[in-house]
Amino acid sequence: MQKLTIAVAKGRLQTEALDLLARAGLSVSSEMLASRRLAVEDESGRFRFIFVKPGDVPVYVEHGIADCGVVGRDVLLESEADVLQPLTLGIGRCRMVVAAPSDMPLSGYRVLRVATKYPRVTARHFGLRGLSVEIIPLSGSVEVAPLLGLADCIVDLVETGRTLRDNGLVIVEVIAESTARLVINRASYQLKAEAVAHLIDSLSEIVAQGDVISSETTP
Ligand code: PRP
Numbered sequence: 001m002q003k004l005t006i007a008v009a010k011g012r013l014q015t016e017a018l019d020l021l022a023r024a025g026l027s028v029s030s031e032m033l034a035s036r037r038l039a040v041e042d043e044s045g046r047f048r049f050i051f052v053k054p055g056d057v058p059v060y061v062e063h064g065i066a067d068c069g070v071v072g073r074d075v076l077l078e079s080e081a082d083v084l085q086p087l088t089l090g091i092g093r094c095r096m097v098v099a100a101p102s103d104m105p106l107s108g109y110r111v112l113r114v115a116t117k118y119p120r121v122t123a124r125h126f127g128l129r130g131l132s133v134e135i136i137p138l139s140g141s142v143e144v145a146p147l148l149g150l151a152d153c154i155v156d157l158v159e160t161g162r163t164l165r166d167n168g169l170v171i172v173e174v175i176a177e178s179t180a181r182l183v184i185n186r187a188s189y190q191l192k193a194e195a196v197a198h199l200i201d202s203l204s205e206i207v208a209q210g211d212v213i214s215s216e217t218t219p
Contacts, residue, residue: 002192004047004199007066009054009075012159013180016091017070024202046195058083058183067188068199073178074157078118084189086200087182090207093159096121096176099169100153101146106172109152115145116155125155125175143167 006026008017018028026047032040039050050066057071058081069083074096076085096118100106115136116122126133136151143163145151155175158164164171182203189196 001046001198002195003045004067004188004192004195005050005065006047007050007052007057007060007069007071009057009069009071009180010051011054013054013070013072013092014051017089017180020089020091020203020206021070023206024199026199026202055079061183061185064185064187067185067192067196069183070180071183072180073176074118074121076181076183077121077176077178080120082186084184084186085181086184087203087207089180089182089203090210092178092180094157094178095171095174096155096178097158097171098125098153098155098173098175099143099158099164100172101168102170103168104146104152106153112153113151114153114155115142115151117142118155121175122155143169 008014026042028040028042028049038052039048041048050060052060054071054075057069058076058079060066061069061083062081070089072092074094106112111132111134112126113134113136114122114126115138117138117140119135119137122133122135136145138145142154142156144167145154146169147167153172154169157178158171182200184196
C-alpha cells in the first residue's frame with residue numbers, strides 16, 4: 001500500500017491524537033516521540049508523521065505535503081484551506097465562545113473590541129448579528145486582554161473553563177462546539193485511495209468503539 005504522510009497538530013491535541021492513531025495501528029516508538037524530531041516514521045514504515053502548529057495542518061494538507069491531518073474543528077472553521085473532512089474523531093472536545101468580564105455586560109458599546117486568535121470566525125459571527133466590531137488579533141493568552149483594557153470581550157476556546165474563571169470572564173455565547181477531525185488532501189483521496197480508505201476505516205472503528213459521537217453545531 002502507498003505510504004501516507006499525516007500532519008498532527010502539536011500542543012494539547014497531540015497526545016490524544018497519537019493515542020488514537022496508535023489504537024488504529026499507527027504507532028511511533030517512544031524513542032522517536034522523546035526526540036525533538038518533527039517528522040518521524042511509524043513502526044510499520046507505512047506512515048510518516050509531521051508535527052506542526054495547529055493552524056498549519058490544513059495548509060500542509062491542502063498543498064499535498066501531507067496526505068492527511070488531525071486537527072481541531074476550531075482551526076478548520078478559521079482556515080480557508082480546501083481539504084476533505086471525512087471523519088470526526090471525538091477527541092479534543094471544546095467550545096468556541098464569546099466571553100466577557102463578569103461585571104461588564106456586552107451592551108452600550110458603539111464598536112465592540114474583540115480580542116481573538118480566530119479573526120475570521122469572529123468577523124463572521126458578529127457580522128451575522130449586524131454588530132460593529134474592532135477585531136484585535138492575538139496569538140495566545142487571549143483571556144488577559146479584557147483584564148488589561150485591550151479588548152471588551154474575547155472569542156476563544158473553552159475546555160475546562162478554568163482559564164476564563166481565573167481571569168474573571170464568563171461565557172456570553174457559544175459560537176461552535178469543536179472536536180478533532182481527520183482531514184484529507186483531495187488528490188491523495190484519489191491517488192492513494194486504498195491507503196486512505198484503510199486509514200479512515202481503521203480510525204472509524206476506534207472512534208465507534210470509544211463512543212465518541214460528536215455533538216458539534218454549525219455556527
Ligand atoms: C487554550 C484556549 C484557552 C484555554 C482554555 O489555550 O485558547 O486559553 O486553552 O482551556 P481551559 O478552558 O481548560 O482553561 P492554550 O492553552 O492552547 O494556549 P494559548 O492561549 O497560548 O493559545
